Amino acid sequence: MAEATPLSSKDFQSNQDVRWCPGCGDYSILANVQRVMPDLGVPRENFVFVSGIGCSSRFPYYMNTYGMHTIHGRAPAFATGIKASRPELSVWVVTGDGDGLSIGGNHLLHTIRRNVDLQILLFNNRVYGLTKGQYSPTSRLGMKTKSTPDGAIDHPIDPIAFALGAGATFVARTIDVHASHLQMVLRRAHEHRGTAFIEILQNCPVYNDDEWIEVEDRKQRIEAALDLEDGHPLVWGADDQRRGIRIENGIPSIVHLGAGEDPVAKGVAIHHERHESPAYAFALASLQRPSFPLPIGVFRAVEKPSYDALLEAQVETAIAKRGRGDLAALLNSGDTWSVSD
């Protein structure tokens, strides 16, 4: 058989017209996912994209892979069934802040807890788009929407803190329009064995425009974003206004750095993805605008056995120990008796 021609991003585009609103951040995410797919060393037929309900959940229709557009909030559960039954498949969940953290919060929690080997992409635009603009569980306190004319009185949840709380082994935050960073995070997530949880800050131009402009805009992000790099100190800001994050007793604070000053000497923390305790990553997750810069990058990446691998191992062990199941032996096990003519 001839060597297959390498695939390109075009091979991952389905024949369906993409129907998000003009300017939606989802376009960029789709394009970058399609760009990364050919490089992952997985045959196209082994990719499965699974989604729930919401704008982001139309995603599988646009991917020329296997795909399942399921019901509201339950995509992680469907994906768990796919991956647990067929561990050789590369299974990606696409969800949003409403789908994943409101109606589907329970499934997201337990899927992460089990460390099912999935990539979960949570598009966070802090608003319900498909139902036309209600506030979501990540919307800011006080946000005025059709359903909250006097302002939202719910305290929002941070997706990164949620994932860490559930015991996530890989947690990252990236941005819809930052192609190279988004692609880097997607590759890292794919390499990770276990649940890889990615919050993608995504713009909804219709119902919550410019929600993430501070970190999307090249100029503003210098002051507003903290880029996480493993082994590097938590430093951000323009060259003449460098600052760092110090973490003491789990509480982060800002350290101002003079020109040429060594951040480590000033007590600035060094980013480390592989702390066994999630306490450090929690401290990072607590950094919110406007008091702090918003961390972008991989918060945590640790190794733990995945649910699907453990389940497969139980099956293999059972067969090795007891032999392949014999139905006649099962039906005749225990006490039986014979009746003759």
Add this chain to the structure above:
Amino acid sequence: MTGKPTEQIEGVAIRFCGDSGDGMQLTGTKFTESTALAGNDLSTLPDFPAEIRAPAGTLAGVSGFQIHFASTDVRTPADQPDVLVAFNPAALRANIEDVRPGGTVIINSDAFNKKSLQRAGYEDDPLPAIRERFHLVEIPITNLNREAIKDLGLGSRDSDRSKNFFALGLMYWLYNRPVESTLRWLKARFRDQVLEANVRVLKAGYAFGETTELFPRSFIVPRAKIQPGTYRNITGNTALAWGIVAAGVQMERPIFLGAYPITPASDVLHEVARFRNFGVKTFQAEDEIAAISASIGASFAGHLAVTTTSGPGMVLKQEALGLAVMTELPLVVVDIQRSGPSTGMPTKIEQGDLLLALYGRNSESPLPVLAASSPGDCFYTMLEAFRIAVTYMTPVVVLSDSYLANSAEPWLIPDPAELPRHPVGYRRDPKGFQPYLRDPETLARPWAIPGTPGLEHRIGGLSKQDVTGNVSYDPVNNARMIELRAEKVARIAQELPPVEVVGDDHGDLLVVGWGGTQGAIASAVESARADGLAVSAIHLRHLNPFPPNLEEVLRGFEQVLVPELNGGQLAMLLRARFLVPAQSFPKVQGQPFKVAEIRTRIDQLMKRNED
């Protein structure tokens, strides 16, 4: 061998009852196993509270286990026990009115004192009145038990734990049951002093029967004349679990069971989880919704997928079940019905979910529904459900109930070589592949699973275009797809066997049943026929689609009676579908039908017919 005389009897029904901590279910189960090995036909009815340990000695905590065994065909656990074994006053009070007048009542007399009588709500000593109505046998079981093991150095609390085995040993003697199976079980289960205590007490109970003057004779129930073959005891839940495992073997595909613990379905999950060496994967999900969702995911990935639940869980699964209808994926959903509404009486019996299974989803969402009719039948119902699911690419609902789930009957063990084999094929060929291009005969779409090159496709809950499966909002297309899915389910009727009429196919009255009520209905109808009444019966396994000859059968009778353990759901369906004046005979007490109840209703209708 006993030196006392023996008397041969045709059969007997015994009920063991005590506190939920007294081991009544275990006692009943062991007696059942021994009775099966003695070659009798049998039927059992466990009846226990939902509370794991209700306060000791109270009516709320009474647990019972009834077994009916005979040398003849046994179809029900019997309306009334002939013998009641009561371990305390609460058990006596909760059960005495069920006992056949003149029947035998054996009590643990040590448990009858002022305090325990009060706790059971007896103001005066009930025993004098009971002596008038029944044959009362008072045995100091607690003390006889302690006496038998006093030298083992167990505390009184531990010692008293074995007293149910004293009663069991005594009943083994009284009905000439073999003790070996119980001894084997004890030896596999316990060690050291606890093993010694249980064995000794079991034998002491047996010896007590031989020597006491309380029982002048023992009874022999000859072997039943049943079809030759190898038998075992089986409960509905075990048969269901084994049916799931067997489906994987017979269809040559791995099983995926997603489930969330719920009474009375949890035992199926427990049982199937033991069989990883069959390649079976079980998944205890975070909730009922995740359980079915993961199962649908596994089905998309090519596994034989099943989810097991009971009423409240069935409600939660409905949205996902609608998606399985829409995506046309094979799936078996087992609803082991229990008494409701809402949480209801979780350990009690009902058939209240028929309409939920048929119509519980939004919009037009038809799917096949099957119901098992006996514990052993649960096995075959599962095999059929999987076969229909993959042949027609559709979710299938199997209805069982808590009576079938926990009752036991002797089961002729099938030879796997003689079970239908049905290897499942996936679509492999990319040429001409369309996700919703249907088989012209079954209208099934292809099962194309991830990992197959060239068949990449997307499915989902949005309305889809005929053939391509692409998202479509075309109004005419939407109607056509709804019709196609309905027609697909309707076509299953073509392969169904005609429903069998027990009795003549014309007459005054047809009794129509479904599910676990078969034994009671058949017994009532047979007794009516023996008395010369023109009554026949049918029992439906296929609730959707109905068997092809159902309408014709219904029209052969003046009257139609539908006994159901619900408010009249099948009766409503028959009336709506066939415009026949079906009369409902509902019962929603959490208890099975008594044969006499159905017989009385039959007689009332036949009398009206005469008038």
